[in-house]
Amino acid sequence: MTWEKSNAFTIELLVDGSDIDELGHVNNAAYVRWLERCAWRHSESLGLGVAEYKTLDRAMVVLRHEIDYLAAAYLHDEVMVATWIVASDNKLRLTRHFQIMRPKDQSTLLRARSNFVCIELSSGKARRMPEIFVETYGKAVTMN
Numbered sequence: 001m002t003w004e005k006s007n008a009f010t011i012e013l014l015v016d017g018s019d020i021d022e023l024g025h026v027n028n029a030a031y032v033r034w035l036e037r038c039a040w041r042h043s044e045s046l047g048l049g050v051a052e053y054k055t056l057d058r059a060m061v062v063l064r065h066e067i068d069y070l071a072a073a074y075l076h077d078e079v080m081v082a083t084w085i086v087a088s089d090n091k092l093r094l095t096r097h098f099q100i101m102r103p104k105d106q107s108t109l110l111r112a113r114s115n116f117v118c119i120e121l122s123s124g125k126a127r128r129m130p131e132i133f134v135e136t137y138g139k140a141v142t143m144n
Contacts, residue, residue, distance in 0.1 A: 001080060002106065004099050007142050008082035009042040015077045025072035031110055032065065035098050038081040039114070046136050053121065056130050060094060060116040060137075067112040077102055079109065084142040090134045092118050092126055 001010075013034060021027035043049065043060070053059040073079055081100050088094040093115060100110040120127040129137075 001082075001101055001103060003082050003101075004108075004111070005084050005086075005097065005142055006144055008084060008099075009038070009045065010080050010082045011038050011041055013037075013079050013081065015073050015075055015079065017075065019073075020075050025074055026077075028067075028069065031067070031069070031100065034079075034081050034100065035065070035083075035112055035114065036062075038083045038098065039096060042083050042085075042140075046140055048133065048136055052132075056132070057121050058127060058130050058133065059119055059121055060129075060133070061119055062114055063093070063117045064115045065112060066114075067110060069110055071102075071107050071109045073100075073102060073109055078104065085137055085140045086142060088134075088137050088141055090138060091128055094137055 015026055019026045019030040079100055079102050081098065084097050086095050086097050096114045098112040099108060101108050117126055118129045118133065119125060
């Protein structure tokens with residue numbers, strides 16, 4: 001696979017019937033679910049999962065998605081979703097990039113950029129990242 005950046009964190013998925021819309025291809029909402037799943041698995045691989053978020057009363061939540069849908073996926077296609085943390089201000093925000101590819105033809109189906117903000121779970125208000133977020137997500141930032 002030729003990813004747009006090195007050190008991709010990837011997951012593999014198989015398109016199933018629940019992903020397909022009335023037009024016979026993957027619905028845009030399914031792609032967003034895949035981005036979320038990839039981001040969670042990456043975060044968990046770094047040691048920051050739901051349990052840690054709840055214990056810390058902090059979470060990184062999506063503030064904005066920018067998505068370019070470049071090609072369609074279809075029922076039973078195998079796809080790979082990649083993510084990278086490309087920026088963190090070490091205070092409130094971090095940015096992830098995503099790329100979805102279909103290995104059989106090396107097509108990039110989607111590119112996305114998502115901005116996240118740190119919130120306090122108990123209040124829903126923006127709050128400064130705890131030090132473990134700064135350290136963990138900061139070490140995962142990819143520049144290339």
